[in-house]
Amino acid sequence: MDDIQKAFVERLQAHHISINEQQLHQFENYYKALVEWNEKMNLTGITEREQVYTKHFYDSISLAFFVDMMSVGKLADIGSGAGFPGIPLKICFPHIKLTIIDSLNKRITFLKHVVDTLGLDSVELMHGRAEEVARKHGYRDGFDLVTARAVARMAVLNEFCLPFTKVGGQFAAMKGSDPAEEVKEASRSLKEFRGKLNKIHSFSLPVEESDRHIVVIDKTGPTPSKYPRKAGTAAKTPIM
Template identity: 80%
Template sequence: MDSIQKDFVDRLEERGITINDKQLDQFENYFKILVEWNEKMNLTGITERDQVYMKHFYDSISLAFYVDLKKVGSLADIGSGAGFPGIPLKICFPHIKLTIVDSLNKRINFLKHVAESIGLENVELLHGRAEEVARKHGYRDGFDLVTARAVARMAVLNEFCLPFVKVGGQFAAMKGSNPAEEIEEAARSLKELRGALHKVHSFQLPVEESDRHIVVIDKKGPTPSKYPRKAGTASRTPLI
């Protein structure tokens, strides 16, 4: 274990998350695959090893500081891109059944390679638009926890993500800057999609001290049949 890994492990320990040598190896191999594939496709602008561990891995796992992942059986990560936060959370909490939805097939192929290479089981990787997948049996109102990291404004995200959440489950939006204005703007979408604001958690990433916010929303009732609307509609005409 080198200094970057030790710092990563120690900071997670401070938050009550312990990872073993196998999990640490999975993170290291994930990093190597990310950098290798990033040379031929645009996955991330962050490739320095210490930055990947902090700004991608630690940042992804921060969701578990505020939501008890030990009690989550199924997790859907919408618009996951290079696998954040879904893959780091799956490494830390291997019992979770992870589903990732992304609209770009080459990113799904990358994630399939990652999952196979580092030995992740119970991972489903779906190429498709969230609005279309959310209408399929088994996915609609089907997950304990749904998350999205830096994908869109809350009024749009609610329509992308809340249809996947089972009644009694939660949607957690991972944000950078203060989302107070977005949350206010999203009041109608929450009401329409049977969501209710649970809490907004605020913290700073270690070292660089950049702001992070996690917006946790409770799913209060089944998704009305008219939602989500056709692909692209939520982005063009959000429920505001």
């Protein structure tokens, strides 16, 4: 274990999350795959090893600081890109059944490579638009926890993510800067999609002290059948 890995492990332990040698090995292999594939396709602008461990891995796992991952059976990661936050959470909490949905097939191909290389099971990788997948049986109102990291503004995310969230489950939006204004403008869409604001959690990333916020929404009832609207509509004309 080198200094970067040691700092990573200690920072997680400070939040009562312990990882073993195998899990640490999975994170290192994930990092290597990310850098290797990033030379062929645009996965991330962050490739320096210490920054990947902090800004991608630790940042992804930070969701578990505020949501009890041990009570989560099924997790959906919407617009996951290079697998954040879904894959780091799956490494730390192997019991989770993870579904990743992304609209770019190249990214799904990369994620299949990662899942195979890391030996992860109970991971479903789906190429498609969130608005279309959310209408399929088994996905709609089907997940204990749904998350999206830096994908869109809250009014749009509510329509992307709440249809996947089961009644009694939660949707957690992972944000950088203070989302208070976004949350305020999304109040109508929250009601429309049967969501209720639980809490906005704030913290800072280690070392660089950059702000992070996690908006936790409770799902209070089934999504009305007319939602989500057809692909592209939420982004163009969000409900506000």
